[in-house]
Amino acid sequence: MLSKRGKKAQVTLFIIIAIVIIAIVVLAFVLAPRLFPRKVIPTKITDPEAYIGDCINFALEPMVELLASQGGYLELGNCIFYREVCRHYLCYTTIPYTPCVNQEPLLKEKIESILKQKLQQDNVVRSCINKFEEAASKQGYDVSVCASPTFSINLTEGKVNVPITCAITLAKGEDVKRIEKINPYLKWPLYEFVYVVKDIINDEITNTGFSPAFYMLRHYWIKIEKFRTSNGSKIYTLHERASGKEFVFAVRNYVLPGGLG
Numbered sequence: 001m002l003s004k005r006g007k008k009a010q011v012t013l014f015i016i017i018a019i020v021i022i023a024i025v026v027l028a029f030v031l032a033p034r035l036f037p038r039k040v041i042p043t044k045i046t047d048p049e050a051y052i053g054d055c056i057n058f059a060l061e062p063m064v065e066l067l068a069s070q071g072g073y074l075e076l077g078n079c080i081f082y083r084e085v086c087r088h089y090l091c092y093t094t095i096p097y098t099p100c101v102n103q104e105p106l107l108k109e110k111i112e113s114i115l116k117q118k119l120q121q122d123n124v125v126r127s128c129i130n131k132f133e134e135a136a137s138k139q140g141y142d143v144s145v146c147a148s149p150t151f152s153i154n155l156t157e158g159k160v161n162v163p164i165t166c167a168i169t170l171a172k173g174e175d176v177k178r179i180e181k182i183n184p185y186l187k188w189p190l191y192e193f194v195y196v197v198k199d200i201i202n203d204e205i206t207n208t209g210f211s212p213a214f215y216m217l218r219h220y221w222i223k224i225e226k227f228r229t230s231n232g233s234k235i236y237t238l239h240e241r242a243s244g245k246e247f248v249f250a251v252r253n254y255v256l257p258g259g260l261g
Contacts (some may be wrong), residue, residue: 048182064115072194088191099253113153123250208254234253
């Protein structure tokens with residue numbers, strides 16, 4: 001039989017072995033991506049929609065993230081800084097004991113317009129089509145693209161759609177592919193966030209406030225945080241539970257005299 005000292009030594013040895021194994025596993029997870037990097041498979045030239053869509057999304061996604069963090073705007077306006085970011089008021093009043101006024105009753109259409117204008121200013125769609133044309137030519141394709149593509153932005157469930165009208169012809173030997181329209185999109189829940197914002201503002205105006213807990217019981221996909229500031233404003237942070245994506249905006253409603261609330 002082992003002595004007490006022997007048993008303690010054996011337990012200590014097992015602990016040391018366990019620590020070493022855990023350290024090796026952790027180290028393997030850290031170093032594996034560097035030692036065995038994943039191969040990036042380029043989008044096939046034969047799929048213009050995917051190729052151009054990937055290019056557009058590279059520019060569009062940061063725009064959407066910024067816009068969502070600022071309550072649906074890219075430029076600074078009527079907002080309050082919360083966690084060092086300008087959170088725009090989507091319902092606002094300065095008059096004590098009165099309901100706030102909805103600043104963007106057509107928020108969906110406003111967001112679509114802002115994103116389209118920004119893509120136009122940055123020449124994103126034209127640039128991505130040109131990159132596709134250049135890449136296809138390098139791979140030996142005879143390619144022609146339209147001179148003036150047109151596009152729009154529309155929000156649908158889980159997507160920011162960028163439908164583009166542009167004649168594209170791709171040919172190699174006897175294989176010829178021609179398309180007139182492509183419909184790339186970014187997976188992002190702006191559409192869903194817009195309608196939650198609408199529900200929150202309606203409750204703020206009609207019931208003088210909004211209950212995140214009650215709302216989340218009926219809509220489990222979303223997590224809603226409400227923070228009240230020193231000037232009586234409320235900051236609403238909407239989280240899509242599945243993706244962690246956020247939309248943040250401010251409300252100033254039924255304030256007390258002197259900005260207290």
